[in-house]
Amino acid sequence: MRSRSNLFLIAILALISTPLVIMYVFQLIDSVSRPALGGFLPQTWELGNWRFLWETIDSARPSIWRVTFNTFVFAASTALLVCAFSITAAYALSRLNFPARRFFLAGLIMLHAFPTITLIIAIFIVLQFLGLYDSLIGVILVKAALELPFGIWIMKGFYDSVPWEIEMAGVQDGASRFRVWRELILPQVKPGLAALLIFSFLAGWSEFILPLVLAPGADAQVLATYMNAVIADDMRPDYGLFKAIGVFYALPVIAVYLLFQKQLMNIYGGGTKG
Amino acid sequence: MRIHLQNFKKTFGDTTVIEDMNLTVEDGEMIALLGPSGCGKSTTLFAISGIHKINGGTLHFGDKDVTNLPAQERSVGVVFQNYALYPHMSVAQNIGFPLKVQKLKTAEINARVGEIAELVQIGNLLDRKPMQLSGGQQQRVALARALIRKPDVLLLDEPLANLDAKLRLEMRSEIRRLQRETGITAILVTHDQIEAMSMCDRIALMKDGRIEQISTPTQMYESPASHYVASFLGNPPISFLQAKADASLDLGHGNALPLPIGKAVQGELTLGIRPEHFGPQHDGPKISGQISFIEPQGREDLIDVMLPCGQKLRAIAPSGHGLKLEQDISWGTQMDRLHIFGADGTRL
Ligand SMILES: Nc1ncnc2c1ncn2[C@@H]1O[C@H](COP(=O)(O)OP(=O)(O)OP(=O)(O)O)[C@@H](O)[C@H]1O
Ligand SMILES: [Mg+2]
Numbered sequence A: 001m002r003s004r005s006n007l008f009l010i011a012i013l014a015l016i017s018t019p020l021v022i023m024y025v026f027q028l029i030d031s032v033s034r035p036a037l038g039g040f041l042p043q044t045w046e047l048g049n050w051r052f053l054w055e056t057i058d059s060a061r062p063s064i065w066r067v068t069f070n071t072f073v074f075a076a077s078t079a080l081l082v083c084a085f086s087i088t089a090a091y092a093l094s095r096l097n098f099p100a101r102r103f104f105l106a107g108l109i110m111l112h113a114f115p116t117i118t119l120i121i122a123i124f125i126v127l128q129f130l131g132l133y134d135s136l137i138g139v140i141l142v143k144a145a146l147e148l149p150f151g152i153w154i155m156k157g158f159y160d161s162v163p164w165e166i167e168m169a170g171v172q173d174g175a176s177r178f179r180v181w182r183e184l185i186l187p188q189v190k191p192g193l194a195a196l197l198i199f200s201f202l203a204g205w206s207e208f209i210l211p212l213v214l215a216p217g218a219d220a221q222v223l224a225t226y227m228n229a230v231i232a233d234d235m236r237p238d239y240g241l242f243k244a245i246g247v248f249y250a251l252p253v254i255a256v257y258l259l260f261q262k263q264l265m266n267i268y269g270g271g272t273k274g
Numbered sequence B: 001m002r003i004h005l006q007n008f009k010k011t012f013g014d015t016t017v018i019e020d021m022n023l024t025v026e027d028g029e030m031i032a033l034l035g036p037s038g039c040g041k042s043t044t045l046f047a048i049s050g051i052h053k054i055n056g057g058t059l060h061f062g063d064k065d066v067t068n069l070p071a072q073e074r075s076v077g078v079v080f081q082n083y084a085l086y087p088h089m090s091v092a093q094n095i096g097f098p099l100k101v102q103k104l105k106t107a108e109i110n111a112r113v114g115e116i117a118e119l120v121q122i123g124n125l126l127d128r129k130p131m132q133l134s135g136g137q138q139q140r141v142a143l144a145r146a147l148i149r150k151p152d153v154l155l156l157d158e159p160l161a162n163l164d165a166k167l168r169l170e171m172r173s174e175i176r177r178l179q180r181e182t183g184i185t186a187i188l189v190t191h192d193q194i195e196a197m198s199m200c201d202r203i204a205l206m207k208d209g210r211i212e213q214i215s216t217p218t219q220m221y222e223s224p225a226s227h228y229v230a231s232f233l234g235n236p237p238i239s240f241l242q243a244k245a246d247a248s249l250d251l252g253h254g255n256a257l258p259l260p261i262g263k264a265v266q267g268e269l270t271l272g273i274r275p276e277h278f279g280p281q282h283d284g285p286k287i288s289g290q291i292s293f294i295e296p297q298g299r300e301d302l303i304d305v306m307l308p309c310g311q312k313l314r315a316i317a318p319s320g321h322g323l324k325l326e327q328d329i330s331w332g333t334q335m336d337r338l339h340i341f342g343a344d345g346t347r348l
Helices: A002-031 A048-053 A064-095 A101-113 A116-130 A136-160 A164-172 A177-205 A209-214 A223-233 A239-270 B041-049 B091-101 B106-119 B135-147 B165-182 B193-199 B217-222 B227-232
Strands: A033-035 A042-045 B003-012 B015-025 B030-034 B056-061 B076-079 B153-157 B185-190 B202-207 B210-215 B239-245 B249-252 B255-257 B267-273 B286-296 B300-306 B312-318 B328-333 B339-341
Touching: A002 A033, A002 A048, A002 A239, A048 A239, A064 A101, A064 A136, A064 A177, A064 A223, A101 A136, A116 A136, A116 A209, A136 A177, A136 A209, A164 A177, A164 B041, A164 B076, A177 A239, A209 A223, A223 A239, B003 B041, B015 B041, B015 B210, B030 B041, B030 B193, B041 B076, B041 B153, B041 B185, B076 B135, B091 B106, B091 B135, B106 B135, B135 B165, B153 B165, B165 B193, B185 B193, B193 B217, B202 B217, B202 B227, B210 B217, B210 B227, B227 B267, B227 B339, B239 B312, B249 B267, B255 B286, B286 B312
Parallel strands: B030 B185, B030 B202, B076 B153, B153 B185
Antiparallel strands: A033 A042, B003 B015, B003 B056, B202 B210, B239 B249, B239 B267, B249 B255, B267 B339, B286 B300, B286 B328, B300 B312
């Protein structure tokens, strides 16, 4: 009975995911083969599409490794910033009684649901004013700021599920509030922190619009804008090359998901409590 | 260390939970704060521990005024209802945490952890995580952690509420033993009258943020200050009867008890009769009625008697009495144990 219904579920899931799987498989196959003209089955096998790995594909563009490094720095800094601010801000919102706490909470929920793309012009002007336009630092700050409401909200959920008594016990044992937070409370929300770290890293890794608009220059290019440039600039788009870069771009994401799926699931486990 | 709470007041926002409360716990004494849910027991406890700021009044430990000291600087050990052990630390780290905060040397911490672990009999569990312990063992760890600093005061918030019946019995005597051995002044919060009576030197019975009566368990049981106190203590509970006093205490429909000697009573009254003071084995003035329920308890049976006036009286009869349901009886009442309460609930 149990395994029958499980099989049924698996069958439905398989059916729904088949188109996705086919897309990934073809992406991979196409990147190392050339189809017949007008057809789609691979005809000849070749690694030419992957030439971007060892040569600069266009004299005007930075090398792929430089761009990958940029993407990594962008995603990692965003993730670290989001986590650093989330663990402190969320604790304050969850536990401390300070003026305008309700206002901050309400603001958080609103920002969480806000279509951030509508802010892009304002952000553009602010960055230009600060002299951070067209720099990686500028995009990192903006991306981190936009991810923060989500991060704080998730971490607040984790803090809320830590019993008050642990905190009281720590205080009674003579520890300061800060020490209680660092030594007794923070370890309890570690699973949430790990999930948030990975999650915001992936969000940074796949961000496209912000770098495109706020850092269009060659120096601050990330993989998403690099791909966009490859396909947009040429008179005759090289789809094989585009697909190969796509595979290259997606590989770390897939690896992260495979390695850390358990940690990522935590976000749905502990983060549900308002 | 003597605890002296004077004119204590506590409010949460606009609601006043406790007003003008006075409580003194003598050095080395263990006292119970007993009362129904929501009467302010935990609030009082956390005010003494320093977790809650108090809104009025003063608190002294011995001669020292600790009213405005933060929790960290009061020498108080607390055992929480859910034990509040630190889940990511081993038992030894849990117990040693208060000493680590005091920056003692690791060797000394280890020695003292070992010592206290022996006292609460968990010496073999020091490497485990709290998750790997039974409820009773977690309780012992929580006690050890509260006691390791040798605090002036030990506070226990419903420490036995999460244990099963057998373990509760065991930990009851265990906590009392520890309290006696360490000679620490302790306050136990509970809503279980048996716990309060069996573990503590004195009981403070609370109602709606006030202390209704404070005295030794026996005194409280034998001479309750009010209707409320009498109803709270005793298992099976005391029975109350409405009566009218003139020439006798008239229960209606032919049942009457003589007026108590030396007490001037008049008008509408409530009588309190404990089950163990009414039954076939007692002499004294008779009350007649019909048996409406028999609950065998082994050594003795609980018997409900329906009086002709429609009120119910509970009796305890030694088993082997041969009584039957709906049998008419007329049993003696121990007049010297009869409680009489006035209209306002105070005992006359
Ligand atoms: N933080 C708070 N904010 C507002 N009201 C509170 C707060 N804590 C307690 N109260 C109120 O104070 C009253 C006393 O609460 P307290 O926790 O002391 O009860 P208690 O006697 O310990 O009950 P229990 O046996 O259920 O633990 C209750 O009416 C409760 O609703
Ligand atoms: Mg309570």
